[in-house]
Amino acid sequence: MLALMGVALGLHVLSAVVWVGGMFFAYLCLRPAVAEFTPAERTALWVRVLGRFFNWVLIAVPLILLSGLWMILHSGGMAGVGLHVHLMLGIGILMMLLFLHVYFAPFRRLRRAVAADDTPLAAKQVGTIRKLVAVNLSLGIVVVLIATAGKYLLN
Secondary structure (H helix, E strand, C coil): CHHHHHHHHHHHHHHHHHHHHHHHHHHHHHHHHCCCCCHHHHHHHHHHHHHHHHHHHHHHHHHHHHHHHHHHHCCCCHHHCCHHHHHHHHHHHHHHHHHHHHHHCHHHHHHHHHHCCCHHHHHHHHHHHHHHHHHHHHHHHHHHHHHHHHHHHCC
16 A cells, blocks of 8 residues: 555656746746747747646646545545645645636637638737736745645645
C-alpha cells in the first residue's frame, strides 16, 4: 500500500508541476517575449503553443483528480485528512472547471478565429485566456503553498 501511495503522490505532484509550471512559463516568460510580434503572428503562435500545452493539461487534470481522490480514500476519507487537503481539493476543482471553460470556450474561439484569419477576434480571445490563466495561475500557486506548508500551518 505504501508503494501505491508513493506512485499516486508522484503522479499527483508531477501533473501539478506540468500544469502550474506551464501556466507560469506561458504567463511570465512567453507572453512578454512575444509582445513585439504582430497581432497575427502572436495569435498564430498562441494557438499552437496553447494547443500543445492544453493536450498535456488534459492528461494532467484527470491524473491530479484521480490520484488525489485515491490518496484521500486510502487515508481514511475526507474525515481522515487535514484542512489543507480539503482546501487543495476545493481550489483544485475550481481550477479544473476554469481550465475546462478556457479550453471549450475562448480557446475554441481562438482556433476558429486564427483559422479564419480573423485577427481582431483571435486577439480578443487571447486576452480572455490571459486573464483566466492569471486567475488559475494564482490559484495554482496558492495550492502549491497549501500542499507544501499547509500541513504545518493549517492543522
